[in-house]
Amino acid sequence: MASIRNQIRELRAAQSMTQQDLADQVGVTRQTVIAIEQDKYSPSLETAFKVALALGVSLEQCFQYEPRGKR
Amino acid sequence: MPTLSYREKSLYASLIAEILVYGSYFFLHRQNSINKVAGMIVAIIALQIVLQLIIALVTRNRVTDERDRLIELRGYRAGYLTVCGLMVLGLAMLWFHAEAGNINLENHRVGLHFLSAFFSILVIADITKTAAQIVSYRRAL
Numbered sequence: 001m002a003s004i005r006n007q008i009r010e011l012r013a014a015q016s017m018t019q020q021d022l023a024d025q026v027g028v029t030r031q032t033v034i035a036i037e038q039d040k041y042s043p044s045l046e047t048a049f050k051v052a053l054a055l056g057v058s059l060e061q062c063f064q065y066e067p068r069g070k071r
Numbered sequence: 072m073p074t075l076s077y078r079e080k081s082l083y084a085s086l087i088a089e090i091l092v093y094g095s096y097f098f099l100h101r102q103n104s105i106n107k108v109a110g111m112i113v114a115i116i117a118l119q120i121v122l123q124l125i126i127a128l129v130t131r132n133r134v135t136d137e138r139d140r141l142i143e144l145r146g147y148r149a150g151y152l153t154v155c156g157l158m159v160l161g162l163a164m165l166w167f168h169a170e171a172g173n174i175n176l177e178n179h180r181v182g183l184h185f186l187s188a189f190f191s192i193l194v195i196a197d198i199t200k201t202a203a204q205i206v207s208y209r210r211a212l
Contacts, residue, residue, distance in 0.1 A: 027134070028134070028138070029134050029139070030076070032137075038211060043138075044137050
């Protein structure tokens with residue numbers, strides 16, 4: 001079992017970007033952004049790249065793979 | 072409902088329509104006519120169209136995404152498993168009663184009972200599908 005963590009909330013806050021702004025740029029619903037930020041949903045690779053692009057960072061800065069239990 | 076997405080609102084509307092129409096059919100009427108089955112189908116379609124139109128009109132952001140599609144698939148899987156499980160259960164009960172001599176398959180009334188049982192399975196599967204999707208949304212997936 002593994003999980004994908006992310007820094008979307010922090011990166012978004014640093015740019016004063018709302019969840020709806022990010023959702024609109026990526027083409028997903030605000031509820032999906034919330035689910036990703038809460039680590040309850042792991043997006044597809046395409047959406048992950050779009051999120052990183054919208055936040056202006058690399059994929060690795062935005063998402064990290066961690067084996068479950070190391071949080 | 073400010074925190075619900077368009078798809079989620081649509082699912083709640085579907086669940087309400089299903090419970091209203093199917094509930095009134097199965098619990099308030101005697102299921103003794105093919106016309107009532109046809110009426111039920113027309114009623115569910117009409118109510119769904121009205122409710123979905125209202126939701127579409129009051130919801131500005133009607134975006135659906137990959138998570139919506141994943142949740143939709145989960146719902147269909149739950150519905151399919153329900154149909155399969157109930158069909159196996161129904162066939163087992165039919166075999167049991169036929170073996171015990173409790174059922175006369177040549178009786179004309181039996182056909183209506185089969186019709187009713189068949190629709191019950193579809194209705195339960197449909198409600199299970201919608202409920203599973205709502206649960207998935209509430210659990211974030």
